[in-house]
Amino acid sequence: MITLENVSLSNILKNINISIPEGGYIGIAGPNGSGKSCLARIIKGIQDPSEGRVYINREVRPKGKVSSDIGLVLSSPENQLVSSSIEEDVAFGLENMNLPSQEIAKRTEEALKWGDLWESRDIPAHHLSAGQQQMLVIAGIMAMQPRYLIIDEGASMIDPQGRVVVLDAVKRINRENGVGIIHISHDLSEFIVARTIFIMDRGSIVWEGEPTKLHHQEPLLSGLGMELPPLLKLKSMMINSGYDVDDKAMTAEEMADEIIKVINRSA
Secondary structure (H helix, E strand, C coil): CEEEEEEEECCCEEEEEEEECCCCEEEEECCCCCCHHHHHHHHHCCCCCCEEEEEECCEECCCCCCCCCEEEECCCCHHHCCCCEHHHHHHHHHHHCCCCHHHHHHHHHHHHHHCCCHHHCCCEHHHCCHHHHHHHHHHHHHHCCCCEEEEECCCCCCCHHHHHHHHHHHHHHHHHHCCEEEEEECCHHHHCCCCEEEEEECCEEEEEECHHHHHHHHHHHHHCCCCCCHHHHHHHHHHHCCCCCCCCCCCHHHHHHHHHHHHHHHC
């Protein structure tokens, strides 16, 4: 478990308390300048808090120590690629772990096949689409077998098709590999599958709860210049109009079922 206890940083973060269980999935949202990316750097260990403590499995992480078992994906994939060769880019992190060459080759192939990039391995990395480049970044991190993965606006600079692929990959990493996800974005629709969502404003957490309760926070979100995802906005409108809608309905299929139930009750 990763635990942030009373974490503050100058005038940027104020008394942050978050627990992230191994295999869990949390979302951290907020407008630009709310402190989300600064929080990502502190969780990874790139930056130390000025106050408070970061615990990794109940042990205080020493200052200046970057957590090797926490991967970090940033918004611009080009800035995270270290080699023009697709295979070498994945192998780079493994080589820094001083793994045997056979293990490096095995993990590299597995990671590229997982990211649907194995057939493209001879293409220069800069010829890939932005979505493919981000998948290459994620594949390189996954080859190192992290226990947690931070996605800091990781789909914000990708075309719509690539965005879907990347976000689906993040869900698979959590569901199939048991990797804990810390998903940071200004777009609430990206982490409806999260188990807990934290809303930040001016360095503080102003709301914490399950995604199924998010539609109750429309006034708060509006005040922060944020919008509910379309499906949750629809649910909010139906509830405010007096219709009986299941609070747990989140997906398009679930909302379609609720609309059918409303129509049948009215018939």
